[in-house]
Amino acid sequence: MTIFGGIEAGGTKFICAIGAPTGAVDKKITIPTTTPKETMAKVIEFFKKNQKQNQFLAIGLASFGPIELNQASVNYGYITSSPKTEWNNFNILGVLKEIFNLPFGFDTDVNGAALGEQRFGAAKGLDTFLYITVGTGIGLGGIIDGKALHGLTHPEAGHIFIPHDKSRDPFSGICPYHKSCLEGLASGPAIKVRWQVKSALDLPDDHSAWNLEAEYLAYAIANFILSFSPQKIILGGGVMRREGLLKKVQLKTKEILNGYIKNKNILTNIENYLVAPGLQDESGICGAIALAEVAYQNSLIDRF
Amino acid sequence: MTIFGGIEAGGTKFICAIGAPTGAVDKKITIPTTTPKETMAKVIEFFKKNQKQNQFLAIGLASFGPIELNQASVNYGYITSSPKTEWNNFNILGVLKEIFNLPFGFDTDVNGAALGEQRFGAAKGLDTFLYITVGTGIGLGGIIDGKALHGLTHPEAGHIFIPHDKSRDPFSGICPYHKSCLEGLASGPAIKVRWQVKSALDLPDDHSAWNLEAEYLAYAIANFILSFSPQKIILGGGVMRREGLLKKVQLKTKEILNGYIKNKNILTNIENYLVAPGLQDESGICGAIALAEVAYQNSLIDRF
Numbered sequence: 001m002t003i004f005g006g007i008e009a010g011g012t013k014f015i016c017a018i019g020a021p022t023g024a025v026d027k028k029i030t031i032p033t034t035t036p037k038e039t040m041a042k043v044i045e046f047f048k049k050n051q052k053q054n055q056f057l058a059i060g061l062a063s064f065g066p067i068e069l070n071q072a073s074v075n076y077g078y079i080t081s082s083p084k085t086e087w088n089n090f091n092i093l094g095v096l097k098e099i100f101n102l103p104f105g106f107d108t109d110v111n112g113a114a115l116g117e118q119r120f121g122a123a124k125g126l127d128t129f130l131y132i133t134v135g136t137g138i139g140l141g142g143i144i145d146g147k148a149l150h151g152l153t154h155p156e157a158g159h160i161f162i163p164h165d166k167s168r169d170p171f172s173g174i175c176p177y178h179k180s181c182l183e184g185l186a187s188g189p190a191i192k193v194r195w196q197v198k199s200a201l202d203l204p205d206d207h208s209a210w211n212l213e214a215e216y217l218a219y220a221i222a223n224f225i226l227s228f229s230p231q232k233i234i235l236g237g238g239v240m241r242r243e244g245l246l247k248k249v250q251l252k253t254k255e256i257l258n259g260y261i262k263n264k265n266i267l268t269n270i271e272n273y274l275v276a277p278g279l280q281d282e283s284g285i286c287g288a289i290a291l292a293e294v295a296y297q298n299s300l301i302d303r304f
Numbered sequence: 305m306t307i308f309g310g311i312e313a314g315g316t317k318f319i320c321a322i323g324a325p326t327g328a329v330d331k332k333i334t335i336p337t338t339t340p341k342e343t344m345a346k347v348i349e350f351f352k353k354n355q356k357q358n359q360f361l362a363i364g365l366a367s368f369g370p371i372e373l374n375q376a377s378v379n380y381g382y383i384t385s386s387p388k389t390e391w392n393n394f395n396i397l398g399v400l401k402e403i404f405n406l407p408f409g410f411d412t413d414v415n416g417a418a419l420g421e422q423r424f425g426a427a428k429g430l431d432t433f434l435y436i437t438v439g440t441g442i443g444l445g446g447i448i449d450g451k452a453l454h455g456l457t458h459p460e461a462g463h464i465f466i467p468h469d470k471s472r473d474p475f476s477g478i479c480p481y482h483k484s485c486l487e488g489l490a491s492g493p494a495i496k497v498r499w500q501v502k503s504a505l506d507l508p509d510d511h512s513a514w515n516l517e518a519e520y521l522a523y524a525i526a527n528f529i530l531s532f533s534p535q536k537i538i539l540g541g542g543v544m545r546r547e548g549l550l551k552k553v554q555l556k557t558k559e560i561l562n563g564y565i566k567n568k569n570i571l572t573n574i575e576n577y578l579v580a581p582g583l584q585d586e587s588g589i590c591g592a593i594a595l596a597e598v599a600y601q602n603s604l605i606d607r608f
Contacts, residue, residue, distance in 0.1 A: 066566070081566045128455040140531065147449045151432040151533030153567055160527040161560070163465050163484075177564040180467075223464040227444065227531055229455030256465070260481040262370070262385045263457055 004296065005047055005059040005102075006288030009092065010109060011084060011136055014039055016046045018054055019289035023120035025282060036090045044099055051100075058299070060105035060291030062112025062284055063092055064137075069107065069150055077106060083176065103299035105291030109133075109284055110141025110155075111148040113277070116287030117234050118143055121278030126231045130224055131283070133237035134217065138183045142228065158183040162219040169194075169212060186216040188239050205243050213239070214248035221249065221274065222256045225266070232265075236277040250274050308600065309351055309363040309406075310592030313396065314413060315388060315440055318343055320350045322358055323593035327424035329586060340394050348403055355404075362603070364409035364595030366416025366588055367396055368441075373411065373454055381410060387480065407603035409595030413437075413588055414445025414459075415452040417581070420591030421538050422447055425582030430535045434528055435587070437541035438521065442487045446532065462487040466523040473498075473516060490520040492543050509547050517543070518552035525553065525578065526560045529570070536569075540581040554578050 001020070008015040010033060017028040027050060031042045047059065066082065068075040077093025093106050107115070114131035117123040123131075123143070130142040138158030142149040149155055159181045164173075171194040175184030184190060191200040195209050203209045221233060235246060250270045257266060265273045277283045305324070312319040314337060321332040331354060335346045351363065370386065372379040381397025397410050411419070418435035421427040427435075427447070434446040442462030446453040453459055463485040468477075475498040479488030488494060495504040499513050507513045525537060539550060554574045561570060569577045581587045 144448045144453070144455075145451045149448070149532070151448075152535045152569065153533050153565065155531055155533050156565065157527075157531040159564060160530050161467050161523050163467055177562045178560075219465050223461075223527060224531065226464050227459055227461040227528065229453070229457050229459050231456045256482075258481050260463060261457065261460065265456065 003054055003056045004289045004292035005050070005056045006285050006290075006292055007043060007059065007061045007063075007096075008109060008112065008284035008288050009033075009061060009063040010284070011064045011082075014043060015285045016043055017285050017289065018050055018056055019286070021290075021293050023286055023289075025285055025289065028285065033084075035086050036092070036095075040092070040095050044096070047100060056102075056292075058103040058105065058292040058296035059096065059100060060112070060288040060293070060295065061093060061096065062107055062109045062288040062291060064109050066153065066156065067092075067106075067108060069154055103292075103295040105288075105293075105295035107148055107291055108139070108141055108154050110139040111143075111150075112141070112287030112291060113236060113283035114141040114143050114234070114287065115148065115290045116279055116283040116285070117277055119290050120286055121283055122234050122275050123232055123278075128228070128230055129232040129234065130228060130230045131234045131236065131277075132221070132224075134186065134188075134235065134239040135237035136188055138187050138220075138237075140224070142230070144228065157220075157224070158187070160220060160223060162216060162223065182216060182220045186213055186220075186239075191239070200239060200242075210242060210245055210248060214245060214252045217249050218252035218256050221253045225253070225257065225261065233274050234277050234283075235274060236283060240276065246274070246276060247271075305358075307358055307360045308593045308596035309354070309360045310589050310594075310596055311347060311363065311365045311367075311400075312413060312416065312588035312592050313337075313365060313367040314588070315368045315386075318347060319589045320347055321589050321593065322354050322360055323590070325594075325597050327590055327593075329589055329593065332589065337388075339390050340396070340399075344396070344399050348400070351404060360406075360596075362407040362409065362596040362600035363400065363404060364416070364592040364597070364599065365397060365400065366411055366413045366592040366595060368413050370457065370460065371396075371410075371412060373458055407596075407599040409592075409597075409599035411452055411595055412443070412445055412458050414443040415447075415454075416445070416591030416595060417540060417587035418445040418447050418538075418591065419452065419594045420583055420587040420589070421581055423594050424590055425587055426538050426579050427536055427582075432532070432534055433536040433538065434532060434534045435538045435540065435581075436525070436528075438490065438492075438539065438543040439541035440492050442491050442524075442541075444528070446534070448532065461524075461528070462491070464524060464527060466520060466527070486520060486524045490517055490524075490543075495543070504543060504546075514546060514549055514552060518549060518556045521553050522556035522560050525557045529557070529561065529565065537578050538581050538587075539578060540587060544580065550578070550580060551575075 014031040019025040127146045133139045140155045140157035173180030173184030318335040323329040431450045444459045444461035477484030477488030
């Protein structure tokens with residue numbers, strides 16, 4: 001049986017699994033993100049154990065970042081300038097390659113999630129779409145004309161700048177680089193600090209916090225629609241699980257665009273255009289397994 | 305000799321030319337954009353005359369928009385919802401196809417300019433870069449991983465939303481759809497209305513208008529860098545010809561990003577990262593001719 005290993009490396013937790021190209025995920029485990037030494041030891045232990053039982057053919061790693069994706073760079077495979085200082089300049093791919101003599105796929109966590117959704121979730125059959133995660137951070141991944149979006153480095157679109165009306169929201173934002181960029185105003189930690197609660201989870205569904213949150217996300221989404229012209233946008237991450245938030249974001253995005261983009265998907269069908277992930281919490285790990293499959297196929301081609 | 309026809313169809317003027325795949329442009333003429341009937345008659349006359357002398361093999365049309373690029377749509381080849389009402393729902397490609405039995409290339413004016421810059425200008429050898437024009441309108445085109453950016457429709461990124469500090473700039477913006485989107489705040493006509501001058505050209509180089517203009521453009525460019533991670537951004541259009549403006553935009557973009565994108569092109573070499581077009585005013589027409597060449601090559605493939 002053809003099986004692959006996948007790692008969804010997040011800032012809070014790592015998910016490791018073995019899976020098939022059909023999208024079936026097996027033997028999934030969750031490891032807290034502490035230090036590279038501690039966390040990676042557990043990741044390696046998981047795959048070593050499974051390698052004895054199930055001969056998987058490749059491993060896909062979808063990682064939090066920023067990461068170096070340029071294969072020509074000496075830092076290819078590194079987490080580069082993470083705010084998590086212990087993971088700064090850490091060769092996350094290299095550590096695994098030293099142990100496992102297998103083909104490796106490597107991309108951002110959000111591009112991984114986008115790939116997972118394209119294969120098995122809400123983006124089946126699409127070639128140009130975006131995946132946004134709103135949680136501890138805000139991240140953007142995407143497939144553009146069939147290929148994962150990379151460019152010079154990779155998108156860091158959680159940090160885009162949007163209108164911020166200080167007369168209505170005097171909160172100055174928490175981004176250490178930009179203060180009131182999107183992530184500084186609308187990430188989970190920003191909600192927590194603005195409303196002085198222990199967790200964004202403590203705010204009730206009818207709190208005005210969620211109207212403000214919907215507005216900031218809608219401005220960002222409008223910008224992404226105007227810039228990328230995607231066929232669909234998938235909204236994942238912990239903050240988006242809030243009851244009613246997706247609906248608010250849909251309505252606000254349509255209001256902000258104000259009929260400018262004359263496409264029926266946006267004008268009359270936005271509930272099927274801005275959507276929740278089809279794979280719920282498994283977009284990332286399914287995408288990591290898909291990355292492994294692609295790496296395996298490329299390794300077969302390279303042999304000839 | 306292999307020659308092609310190109311049309312750069314702009315909101316103010318149409319440029320028609322005959323050119324070679326080497327980038328050499330010949331017999332260029334300029335036609336004012338008035339009514340479709342009047343303007344297209346002159347376009348057709350130009351190519352009919354030249355067809356007798358030089359047997360060109362295909363025509364490329366790079367048009368202002370919004371345009372319908374989806375070949376499966378019954379409106380393929382149309383200018384759809386232009387604010388120029390006479391051009392609304394006008395089958396610009398169809399009118400030409402009726403007269404000339406040749407392969408036609410068709411794309412946005414900004415994607416055309418991007419293609420021209422990739423072939424012969426400032427983006428030689430790059431596969432992921434953006435072309436922005438700042439003039440009567442603000443437009444974004446781009447090549448992403450080797451392909452022109454299309455998606456659901458095509459980018460309309462002149463209309464993205466950026467921070468607007470009304471305490472410093474109380475001007476409410478002129479966009480009929482969004483008031484104070486980028487185009488509403490920073491296009492040539494917006495400058496004219498804000499500062500109550502006959503033309504943005506009347507403002508001296510040292511007027512504070514240009515600092516504000518640089519700031520709005522820098523916010524938009526920072527957003528594009530964070531979203532697309534391009535290898536380079538080319539800034540064209542009439543407003544960008546203002547002495548000193550490009551320099552201001554470079555400095556302000558770097559200041560806004562504040563070291564977040566740890567790439568040397570941005571950190572220490574921004575003057576070679578945000579650049580003027582290599583082809584000056586000819587990016588668009590060269591791109592239109594390149595579109596013709598691609599269409600001709602595709603027609604050869606289709607024959608087999």
